[in-house]
Amino acid sequence: ETGVTQTPRHLVMGMTNKKSLKCEQHLGHNAMYWYKQSAKKPLELMFVYSLEERVENNSVPSRFSPECPNSSHLFLHLHTLQPEDSALYLCASSQAAGNTEAFFGQGTRLTVV
Amino acid sequence: DQQVKQNSPSLSVQEGRISILNCDYTNSMFDYFLWYKKYPAEGPTFLISISSIKDKNEDGRFTVFLNKSAKHLSLHIVPSQPGDSAVYFCAASGAGGTSYGKLTFGQGTILTVHP
Numbered sequence: 001e002t003g004v005t006q007t008p009r010h011l012v013m014g015m016t017n018k019k020s021l022k023c024e025q026h027l028g029h030n031a032m033y034w035y036k037q038s039a040k041k042p043l044e045l046m047f048v049y050s051l052e053e054r055v056e057n058n059s060v061p062s063r064f065s066p067e068c069p070n071s072s073h074l075f076l077h078l079h080t081l082q083p084e085d086s087a088l089y090l091c092a093s094s095q096a097a098g099n100t101e102a103f104f105g106q107g108t109r110l111t112v113v
Numbered sequence: 114d115q116q117v118k119q120n121s122p123s124l125s126v127q128e129g130r131i132s133i134l135n136c137d138y139t140n141s142m143f144d145y146f147l148w149y150k151k152y153p154a155e156g157p158t159f160l161i162s163i164s165s166i167k168d169k170n171e172d173g174r175f176t177v178f179l180n181k182s183a184k185h186l187s188l189h190i191v192p193s194q195p196g197d198s199a200v201y202f203c204a205a206s207g208a209g210g211t212s213y214g215k216l217t218f219g220q221g222t223i224l225t226v227h228p
Contacts, residue, residue, distance in 0.1 A: 048215055
């Protein structure tokens with residue numbers, strides 16, 4: 001148990017569906033992140049929220065839409081995804097400032113059919 | 114352009130021996146380095162870190178070495194145990210304060226420790 005919980009753990013969706021991934025952290029952190037891990041690739045940073053404000057968007061297509069309603073919750077809204085978007089999506093949290101480790105959730109395994 | 118590289122996709126070691134995992138980076142702005150361990154179907158778990166002002170950090174069986182001039186770091190596990198079998202990721206972050214803990218990861222090295 002890392003203090004970062006992601007739901008669902010597995011998701012299969014069609015290309016026309018709309019779904020959302022949820023992340024919740026109980027560590028008192030004030031920065032949250034979405035990472036993507038595709039097969040045989042490094043983890044890629046998608047979005048960063050610091051103090052509930054989006055501070056980084058790494059050229060992610062608009063079919064991925066993040067939302068951070070408060071410092072404990074982070075969502076990733078998905079719509080009209082492509083099969084190549086199938087991957088493991090990982091949420092992480094950390095303190096916003098200074099060098100510090102990030103704590104990861106267990107991830108959502110997404111399959112787009 | 115991959116800024117953090119783990120050139121060995123896999124490593125196999127006998128139980129009780131030393132495991133050495135290597136990582137190279139290209140961005141001289143990185144000043145904080147971390148190692149994560151990942152089991153299948155789980156998220157990465159933080160293992161150990163090192164700041165660029167140090168060249169060594171030790172925590173139990175795990176030691177991380179940093180060679181800034183070579184832009185190289187390594188993770189030593191001794192003695193290796195079968196439970197250490199996992200994927201190990203090297204990660205780096207830039208100057209504190211504005212980096213928000215953003216991490217750049219290597220591709221990972223699969224460590225297998227044989228009994």
